[in-house]
Amino acid sequence: MGCLGLVVFISSIQMHLLTIALGQNFLRQFCMRERGNYTNNSAYQANLDSLLSAFCNTTVDYGFYNSSAGEVKAIALCRGDLTPNTCRKCIGTSSHELRGLCPNYKEAYIYYDNCMLGYSNRSIFSINKLSPIYISAKLENFSDVNQTNQVLPKLLGNLKDEAASGSPLRKYAVGEATVGFETIYALVQCTPDLQKQQCTNCLDDLNVLIPKNFSEGKNGLTAIGPICNFRYEVYRFYQSRPDAPSSFPSPTGDAPSPAASNDTTGNGMQLNLHACFEYCRD
Ligand SMILES: *[C@@H]1O[C@H](CO)[C@@H](O)[C@H](O)[C@H]1NC(C)=O
Ligand SMILES: *[C@@H]1O[C@H](CO)[C@@H](O)[C@H](O)[C@H]1NC(C)=O
Ligand SMILES: *[C@@H]1O[C@H](CO)[C@@H](O)[C@H](O)[C@H]1NC(C)=O
Ligand SMILES: *[C@@H]1O[C@H](CO)[C@@H](O)[C@H](O)[C@H]1NC(C)=O
Ligand SMILES: *[C@@H]1O[C@H](CO)[C@@H](O)[C@H](O)[C@H]1NC(C)=O
Ligand SMILES: *[C@@H]1O[C@H](CO)[C@@H](O)[C@H](O)[C@H]1NC(C)=O
Ligand SMILES: *[C@@H]1O[C@H](CO)[C@@H](O)[C@H](O)[C@H]1NC(C)=O
Ligand SMILES: *[C@@H]1O[C@H](CO)[C@@H](O)[C@H](O)[C@H]1NC(C)=O
Ligand SMILES: *[C@@H]1O[C@H](CO)[C@@H](O)[C@H](O)[C@H]1NC(C)=O
Numbered sequence: 001m002g003c004l005g006l007v008v009f010i011s012s013i014q015m016h017l018l019t020i021a022l023g024q025n026f027l028r029q030f031c032m033r034e035r036g037n038y039t040n041n042s043a044y045q046a047n048l049d050s051l052l053s054a055f056c057n058t059t060v061d062y063g064f065y066n067s068s069a070g071e072v073k074a075i076a077l078c079r080g081d082l083t084p085n086t087c088r089k090c091i092g093t094s095s096h097e098l099r100g101l102c103p104n105y106k107e108a109y110i111y112y113d114n115c116m117l118g119y120s121n122r123s124i125f126s127i128n129k130l131s132p133i134y135i136s137a138k139l140e141n142f143s144d145v146n147q148t149n150q151v152l153p154k155l156l157g158n159l160k161d162e163a164a165s166g167s168p169l170r171k172y173a174v175g176e177a178t179v180g181f182e183t184i185y186a187l188v189q190c191t192p193d194l195q196k197q198q199c200t201n202c203l204d205d206l207n208v209l210i211p212k213n214f215s216e217g218k219n220g221l222t223a224i225g226p227i228c229n230f231r232y233e234v235y236r237f238y239q240s241r242p243d244a245p246s247s248f249p250s251p252t253g254d255a256p257s258p259a260a261s262n263d264t265t266g267n268g269m270q271l272n273l274h275a276c277f278e279y280c281r282d
Contacts, residue, residue: 028110028111028134029097029098029101029102029108029109029110029111030102030108030109030110030132031101031102031105031108032102032105032106032107032108032109032120033105035105035106035107035120035121035122036105036106036107036121037104037105037106038104038105038106039104040104043070044070044071044072044106044121046070047069047070047071047072048069048072048074048119050069051067051068051069051072051074051119052074052095052099052119053095054067055067055074055076055088055091055092055095055117056088056091056092056095062169062170062192063077063078063079063080063082063084063087063170064076064077064078064169064170064191064192064193065077065091066191066193071121072119072120072121073119073120073121073122073123074117074118074119074120075117075118075119075191075226075227076091076094076115076116076117076118077115077116077189077191077227078090078091078114078115079113079114079115079172079187079189079238080170080171080172080174080187080189081172081174081238081239081240082114082115082239086114087114087115090112090114090115091115091117093112094110094112094115094116094117095117097110098110098117106119106120106121107119107120107121107122108120109132109226111134111224116224116226116229118226129225129226129227130202130205130206130209130225130226130227131225131226132225132226133206133209133223133224133225134222134223134224134225135209135210135214135215135221135222135223135224136221136222137214137215137218137220137221137222138218138219138220138221138233139218140218140219140220141217141218141219142179142182142184142217142218142219142234143179143180143181143182143219144179144180144182145216145217147179147180148179148182148184148217149216149217151177151179151184152177152184152186152232154177155175155176155177155184155186155232156186156188156207156230156232158173158175159173159174159175159186159187159188159230160173160188160199160200160203160204160230161200162175162188163188163189163190163199163203164190164194164196164197164199164200164203165196166190166192166199167192168192168193169192170192171189171190171191171192171194171199172187172188172189172190173187173188173189174186174187174188174238176236182219182234183234184232184233184234185232185233185234185235185236185237185238186230186231186232187230187231187232187237187238188203188229188230189228189229189230190202190203190227190228191226191227191228194227194228199228202225202227202228203228203230206223206225206228206229206230207223207230209223210223219233219234220232220233220234
């Protein structure tokens with residue numbers, strides 16, 4: 001029951017799922033069994049199909065999709081630096097994979113390095129939506145943990161403010177800080193429909209949920225929820241920042257993101273709190 005303290009801690013903020021993995025390739029699905037099934041050839045399935053295929057067909061693209069059909073609601077968010085083509089490709093893959101991984105589930109989520117996608121029959125994508133959460137940390141420490149402990153919170157705090165102050169089309173900020181010979185690259189993002197304060201609250205809540213003994217000193221961390229996320233690494237994992245939503249760079253084709261290939265280090269150890277999920281259900 002090594003995780004009980006954590007579960008008690010997070011269960012005060014309604015239902016939570018929390019996955020923690022160390023240094024593994026970034027990809028996780030959440031099939032919400034307790035939210036019920038739809039049957040084949042039902043209206044639910046038809047609505048879900050049309051929603052997901054509409055996502056991939058969208059031409060005006062700022063990396064955020066939120067729409068509903070019948071009782072189905074769906075949401076998708078791409079990392080803010082992706083081109084529309086790369087974003088659509090990620091969402092297309094996500095849709096396909098998630099339908100296969102969570103067949104007939106009314107509510108399900110999938111998180112990738114480049115995008116997240118979820119659907120439900122509930123109005124789940126509210127301002128307080130914090131679950132399911134995915135957290136992963138690198139195994140190695142920063143080269144100067146003490147110095148980084150001074151610098152990193154300031155960097156993340158600045159990026160949080162910048163992202164939260166973003167436009168209704170994109171709430172995304174990236175930045176870097178140098179400690180000695182090491183450069184830390186960080187990214188912070190909220191779904192752009194959130195108000196400034198809602199974005200700030202989401203990121204603060206997400207940060208609070210990360211066990212400090214898990215993340216402290218580690219030279220890379222990824223924390224993702226349905227409506228906000230942040231990440232830092234000691235290498236540049238994002239593309240240069242798009243200037244503004246209206247000057248989204250032209251599509252670059254189907255090349256996989258360098259970040260995705262860099263994250264497949266798979267360096268061993270994994271701490272998985274799936275066993276704790278049962279305690280988290282409401
Ligand atoms: C963190 O501390 C909690 C108890 O406070 C413990 O249950 C957990 O195993 C620790 N996690 C790590 C990664 O050391
Ligand atoms: C959902 O589907 C699973 C597997 O097909 C089945 O075992 C379960 O009883 C279903 N649950 C509901 C609420 O229909
Ligand atoms: C969603 O579907 C579940 C299972 O079928 C049902 O119990 C629940 O009432 C539905 N929720 C909404 C908001 O329709
Ligand atoms: C629904 O359809 C899929 C694919 O056609 C099939 O694999 C699955 O068994 C069906 N599920 C049910 C509950 O009939
Ligand atoms: C999406 O595009 C495909 C191929 O062009 C088309 O078959 C499908 O009907 C479109 N879906 C929607 C919802 O527009
Ligand atoms: C999605 O759209 C609905 C309806 O317009 C809205 O209430 C909600 O705040 C939007 N955002 C999210 C993240 O669900
Ligand atoms: C880091 O800080 C701790 C506590 O402040 C101190 O004990 C330790 O010596 C410091 N380590 C280095 C390498 O400066
Ligand atoms: C990594 O940093 C943590 C937190 O400062 C420290 O407890 C741990 O001993 C460090 N591990 C190594 C291998 O330096
Ligand atoms: C991948 O990571 C390595 C070491 O962390 C770094 O040297 C390299 O530049 C990174 N590659 C990309 C494409 O970010």
